[in-house]
Amino acid sequence: MSEARIHGIVLSGVGGQGVLSLAQIVLEALRRSGLHALQSEIHGMSQRGGSVHAQVCFSEAPLSSPIIDQGCADLLISLEPLEALRYVAMLRMDGHLVVSEEPQVNMEGYPPLDDVYAALKSVRGAHLVDTEDLARRLNHRQAGGMALLGMASKFLPVSEDVWRDVITQRFEAKGERVTQKNLEAFEAGRGLVPVTA
Amino acid sequence: MVHSTLALGVEAVGCAAFDAGIQGAFGYPGTPSTEGFEFVEAMIRAEPGGRVAHWAANEKVAYDLALGVSYAGHRTLVTMKHVGLNVAMDAYANSALTGVRGGLVLLVADDPGMHSSQNEQDSRRLAEFAWLPCLEPSTVQECYDFTGRAFELSESLQVPVMVRLVTRLAHCRAALVRRETLAPAGLGVVPKDMVQNWVLIPSNARRRYVDLLAKQPRMLQDLAPMNRLVSGTGRKGVAVSGMGRAYFDQLALEHPGLAALTRLEVAAYPLDPQLERAFLAQVDEVFVFEEDYPVLEERLGLRGAAAVHGRLDGTVPRAGELTPRLLKNALGLIAAEGKDAITLDLPVRPPRFCDGCGHVDAYEALQAALANLGVPDARVFGDIGCYTLAAQEPMAAIHAVVEMGASISMAVGAALAGQTPSVAVIGDSTFGHSGLPALLTAADSGVNVTILILDNRVVGMTGQQPSQALDQVERLVLGMGIPEAQLQVLTPLPKQHEANVKAMEAALQHPGPSVVVFRRECIQSLRRGVLKDHDREEKARMELACCTSAASCATEARP
Numbered sequence: 001m002s003e004a005r006i007h008g009i010v011l012s013g014v015g016g017q018g019v020l021s022l023a024q025i026v027l028e029a030l031r032r033s034g035l036h037a038l039q040s041e042i043h044g045m046s047q048r049g050g051s052v053h054a055q056v057c058f059s060e061a062p063l064s065s066p067i068i069d070q071g072c073a074d075l076l077i078s079l080e081p082l083e084a085l086r087y088v089a090m091l092r093m094d095g096h097l098v099v100s101e102e103p104q105v106n107m108e109g110y111p112p113l114d115d116v117y118a119a120l121k122s123v124r125g126a127h128l129v130d131t132e133d134l135a136r137r138l139n140h141r142q143a144g145g146m147a148l149l150g151m152a153s154k155f156l157p158v159s160e161d162v163w164r165d166v167i168t169q170r171f172e173a174k175g176e177r178v179t180q181k182n183l184e185a186f187e188a189g190r191g192l193v194p195v196t197a
Numbered sequence: 198m199v200h201s202t203l204a205l206g207v208e209a210v211g212c213a214a215f216d217a218g219i220q221g222a223f224g225y226p227g228t229p230s231t232e233g234f235e236f237v238e239a240m241i242r243a244e245p246g247g248r249v250a251h252w253a254a255n256e257k258v259a260y261d262l263a264l265g266v267s268y269a270g271h272r273t274l275v276t277m278k279h280v281g282l283n284v285a286m287d288a289y290a291n292s293a294l295t296g297v298r299g300g301l302v303l304l305v306a307d308d309p310g311m312h313s314s315q316n317e318q319d320s321r322r323l324a325e326f327a328w329l330p331c332l333e334p335s336t337v338q339e340c341y342d343f344t345g346r347a348f349e350l351s352e353s354l355q356v357p358v359m360v361r362l363v364t365r366l367a368h369c370r371a372a373l374v375r376r377e378t379l380a381p382a383g384l385g386v387v388p389k390d391m392v393q394n395w396v397l398i399p400s401n402a403r404r405r406y407v408d409l410l411a412k413q414p415r416m417l418q419d420l421a422p423m424n425r426l427v428s429g430t431g432r433k434g435v436a437v438s439g440m441g442r443a444y445f446d447q448l449a450l451e452h453p454g455l456a457a458l459t460r461l462e463v464a465a466y467p468l469d470p471q472l473e474r475a476f477l478a479q480v481d482e483v484f485v486f487e488e489d490y491p492v493l494e495e496r497l498g499l500r501g502a503a504a505v506h507g508r509l510d511g512t513v514p515r516a517g518e519l520t521p522r523l524l525k526n527a528l529g530l531i532a533a534e535g536k537d538a539i540t541l542d543l544p545v546r547p548p549r550f551c552d553g554c555g556h557v558d559a560y561e562a563l564q565a566a567l568a569n570l571g572v573p574d575a576r577v578f579g580d581i582g583c584y585t586l587a588a589q590e591p592m593a594a595i596h597a598v599v600e601m602g603a604s605i606s607m608a609v610g611a612a613l614a615g616q617t618p619s620v621a622v623i624g625d626s627t628f629g630h631s632g633l634p635a636l637l638t639a640a641d642s643g644v645n646v647t648i649l650i651l652d653n654r655v656v657g658m659t660g661q662q663p664s665q666a667l668d669q670v671e672r673l674v675l676g677m678g679i680p681e682a683q684l685q686v687l688t689p690l691p692k693q694h695e696a697n698v699k700a701m702e703a704a705l706q707h708p709g710p711s712v713v714v715f716r717r718e719c720i721q722s723l724r725r726g727v728l729k730d731h732d733r734e735e736k737a738r739m740e741l742a743c744c745t746s747a748a749s750c751a752t753e754a755r756p
Contacts, residue, residue, distance in 0.1 A: 005451060015548065027203065027370060038337075039370040042312050048586065050548030064336055065447035066369040069521040071535025082543060089538035109544035119541045 005059065008068030009152075010087045012053040013079030014104045018145050021170075022077065023054035025149065029158045029166045030058045040066035049106050051083055077152045079145060080104050081116045081128075088123055096125040098151040098193075100144050102132045127151055129192055134185070143185035150189020160190075201372040204236070206340045206362055209373050210304045211237035211274070213344035218379035220271030220299070222250040223259040225630065226659035227278030228313040229367035230306035234276045235660075248381060254665040255601070255630040256281035260288040263301055267357075268395065270384035271299040272348055279307040279320050280600065284631065290327045292357050294405040295395045298387050300351035302344060303359045306367045309488045310518030315581070315600065317516065319489035321466055324359045328409050330416055331359040331466040332423065335443040337371035343464070345376065346423075354416060356409070363488045365440050365518070416467060423465035426476050434459035434480035434503075435528075436493050441486030444521045452530055463493060477502040484512065484527050488519055547589060555717035556584045558689035558697070559651050560594040562715075563620070565694070566701035572618060578611070580604040580632075582624035583657040583719075595622055602631030605639055605648055612644040618705045619645065625652040629666035633673060639710045640678030647704045648712045650674070651689075653719035654728060661722035668735070674712045683711040690717065 009026060013019040020041050030037040037058040055067050070089055076097045078084030084099040091097065099120060103113060120126050129151060131144030146167070153163050167186055171179040204212060211233040214222060222241065224234035238250035253259035256277040263275035277285060282305050289303065308314040324331035330350060332343045340362065347358040387394075393401050394408075435458050437445045442462055449455040461476040477483075477500055485494040485507035494507035506512035512527045513519070525532050550557050567575045579585055579595030580603060587594040597607060604621035612619035623632050628650050639646055652670050656662040666673060674684050685704060687697050697715075704711040722728060 006447060014546065024203075024370070031203070031372060037371070040365060041368050041370070042364070048548035048551060048583070049546075051546045061450060063447060063450075064443040065521055066365060066371070066443075067521065069525065069533060071533035073535075083546070085539045085541060085543055088536050091536045092533065093535060095536065106549065107544060107546045111541060111543075115541055119539050123536060123539075 006063055006065065006068060006072070007058050008073040008090075009056040009058075009075045009077065009156075010053060010073045010090050011056070011077045012051070012083040012087055014083060014106070015049045015052050017052070017079040017104070018142075019052045019054055019079060022079070022145050022149060023056055025166055025170055026056050026152070026156070029162050030056065030156070032162050032166065033158045035060060035157070036062050038063060038066040051086070053083070053087065075152060075155050077148055079148065081113075081120060082110065085116065085119055091123075091125070094125065096127065096155050097123055098127045098129070098148050100131040100148060101128050102130070102144065127193055129189065134188060138181070138185055138188060140181045140185055143181070143188070146182045146185035147189030147192070150186040150191070151193045153186070153190055154193040154195075201374045203370055204337060204373040205232055206334070206337050206366040206369050207231075207233035207276075207304065207306060208236035209337050209340035210344045210360055210362070211235070211276070212240065212373065212375065213341040214272075214274035214302060214348075215240045216375060216378045217300070217345050217348040218272055218381045219274050220248055220381045220383070221263065221266040222274045222276070223253050223262040224276035224304075225253055225256045225259050225281055225284075226656050226662045227281050227306075228659060229308060229362075229364045230276050230278045230281070230304060231659045231662070233304050233306070233367075237274060252662055252665070256285040257288050260285040260292070260303070263303075264288060264292050264295070264297075267297040267299040267301045269299070269386050271381060272301075273299060274302050274304065276304040277306075278314065279305055279318055280314060280316060281305075282320055282323055283318075284601065286323065289323070289329075289357065291397060293327045293329050293409055294397055294402055296355040296405070296408075297351055297357055299384055300348035301357040302347045302351060303357055304344075304362070305359055306362045306364070307489055308364050310364065312364050315598070317489055319492060320359065320361045321492050322490060324361070324466060325492075328413065329356055329359060330354065330420060331361050333361045333439045333464055333466070334366065335439055335446070335464070337366070337369055337373055339464070340366065341373055341375070350419060354412060354419060356412065356416075361439075363440055366443070413467070417469045420465035420467070421469055421472070424468060424472055425460075425462040426472060427460040427462065428479060429459040430457045431459075432479070432481040433457070434461065434476065434483045436461040436463065436476070436483055436485045436487075436497060438463040438487045438493060440488050440519055441524070444519060444524050445486055448521065448524055448528070448530070455528070461493075466492075468493070468496065473497060473500065474502075482506070486513070486519060486524055486527075548586060550583070550586055551720055553720050554583070555653060555689035555715065555720075556587065556651050558691060558694065558717075559649065559687075559715035560584075560587050560592060560622075562687070562689070562694060562697035562701050563622070563649060564594055565698045566705055567618070569698065569702055570618075570705055575618070575620065576611070576616065577620045577622060578604040578607040580621070580623040580627045582627055582651075583653075584622060584624055584651050587622075601627050602635055605632050605635035605646075608646045608648065609635070609639045609642050609644055612646045613642065617645055618647055620647045620649065620705070622649045622651060624657070625650060625654065625666045625670055626656040626664040628670065628673075629664060633677065636674065636677040636679070636712075643709050645708050646710050647707075648710070650712060650714045652714050652716040653722070654716070655719050655722045657719040657721065661719060661725065661727045667728075667731070670714050670716070674714070679710060679712050683707060683709065684714070685712070686714045686716060688717055689715040
């Protein structure tokens with residue numbers, strides 16, 4: 001990710017999962033890393049358990065478009081497996097996908113989970129994580145989002161220190177323990193992706 | 198790195214208004230405009246007294262509040278979504294004739310693609326209709342800079358100035374650099390020799406309309422620096438504004454060949470015809486990229502000087518939001534080849550009622566009552582808010598949703614045409630917004646309508662802002678002329694279902710107008726404690742009233 005082209009991250013999930021908060025953390029981390037970054041979000045009705053998605057665009061050069069074209073995203077971060085499938089075509093050929101295996105079934109006709117996982121695994125560059133299991137192991141019910149961020153961090157030009165600073169700042173108001181728990185989840189996620197892209 | 202803060206486009210407008218020294222900000226919530234007001238409200242609350250930020254009962258009231266601040270000589274901001282401007286249109290169009298004293302800036306957020314709206318009307322047309330300037334930023338920084346400029350223009354031209362955003366910009370978060378911060382400074386109330394300008398009786402209005410028309414050349418002149426013609430090398434060109442300009446600029450970075458195109462960059466309306474002619478003289482073929490209506494496209498096309506491509510000839514789809522892909526397609530750029538879309542059939546995930554939402558219990562009582570009374574194919578008039586979600590299958594409990602407040606009047610109209618039962622469902626905030634005059638007519642008509650007011654005590658949909666009708670719904674209903682016997686207040690809870698169904702049946706069977714209030718606080722606002730302070734203060738007030746006057750305990754018991 002060195003040339004001054006526009007880079008894109010798509011974030012998806014279900015209303016209430018924290019997609020927009022995650023996008024804001026990513027935006028802030030990129031900005032602190034000296035990059036130009038824009039975030040686009042669509043909400044309103046989507047607060048109510050519907051599909052939610054956000055995009056973050058960044059570049060070394062100033063940029064004016066907050067959204068990227070299909071086939072141009074470098075990374076897709078999804079808090080929900082079915083929601084990830086909607087945006088696979090947004091990814092570049094060499095793009096990566098980090099996704100939670102934990103389904104949110106709040107509508108009719110959710111496909112069989114095995115089909116969903118198979119579709120996800122057919123995507124080159126897909127990294128799945130069982131956030132439910134991770135949350136149990138970390139004794140932190142909401143570890144999923146931060147773990148996914150940890151995984152995603154391996155594909156983004158942001159140093160670990162900056163990530164830690166931004167996460168700390170985000171959770172500061174909720175106290176030391178919450179901050180530590182979130183940093184721990186972030187590190188756990190980071191450990192799940194072996195190499196840096 | 199530049200020192201800056203992160204802000205949404207609408208927030209940047211609010212921030213700029215604060216920095217421009219406004220005395221008051223007003224608005225009515227509506228996606229994607231809401232955060233603009235909330236941002237400036239937070240800034241005003243954080244400083245010691247003096248300035249005000251106040252949600253109004255509706256957009257027209259908000260606009261008139263702003264106009265009053267302007268009359269008193271201060272700068273002011275008023276915010277709303279595009280369809281809200283329809284509600285405020287009377288005030289907006291006529292304020293073009295009165296003109297302004299203190300600078301008045303109107304933030305309107307349009308919603309191309311209808312992410313959370315009932316239409317995709319273009320506010321630029323309404324500015325044109327009112328003969329007023331409209332500024333259209335393309336970036337978050339421009340949202341800020343243009344708003345500052347809008348205040349200056351408003352005061353120099355003595356007219357209200359619209360700042361038009363669209364969803365993608367309104368909800369684009371980016372770094373924002375603030376400029377100079379001005380303290381509020383009053384110009385003083387409208388002086389005596391100008392008072393007649395503000396009295397729009399026909400004799401004055403005729404004169405003021407001529408004055409407004411006479412201001413047009415100066416408007417063109419003052420706005421001219423915001424619009425730009427950049428010559429290319431060939432005979433092809435693009436005309437871009439708003440997000441069209443943002444997307445084009447981005448593409449131009451990645452495709453240096455686009456620099457050959459002659460560009461007309463429009464950021465302010467009305468557009469100088471001389472600039473249009475100068476642009477058209479350099480091109481034979483033009484692509485127009487703008488959000489919503491083909492405003493620029495029509496103007497350029499009408500001149501007949503070049504082949505103009507855009508929404509009208511199908512180069513860009515007639516409806517819906519612009520995207521970078523649509524620009525690429527129009528300009529013949531090769532789209533990137535990315536991963537294949539997943540072939541698995543993916544069901545949509547529509548928004549739904551929150552678990553435990555009282556609206557669900559209210560609708561269940563209504564539907565059970567209609568079934569018990571043997572109404573097989575009811576037609577229920579709905580309104581705008583979270584409860585609109587009931588229009589979806591499987592609930593399908595409302596069968597018309599048009600605009601704020603329409604439920605009551607449509608139900609009265611249908612009842613007058615003989616429909617029985619005729620039922621309206623409206624939320625407490627929408628009731629305060631424009632249900633009140635409709636209820637006055639309903640009571641006056643005497644027809645058989647049943648009006649459900651789903652009172653969740655906040656403006657739920659847009660983020661639990663305060664509802665102007667808070668704690669006052671019954672008094673308002675009675676005040677509009679509904680007899681006390683025809684007003685019932687119910688609690689929408691599963692355990693109350695049987696009793697609620699019975700009460701609903703009684704209301705439906707009553708031959709005249711009746712009102713059923715279903716009251717239970719929005720569970721989101723309950724979770725966030727939005728009304729905690731309000732309820733505590735209210736309780737203390739009640740207790741105090743009891744202590745100072747023993748009689749008031751018995752007589753002033755509030756609903």
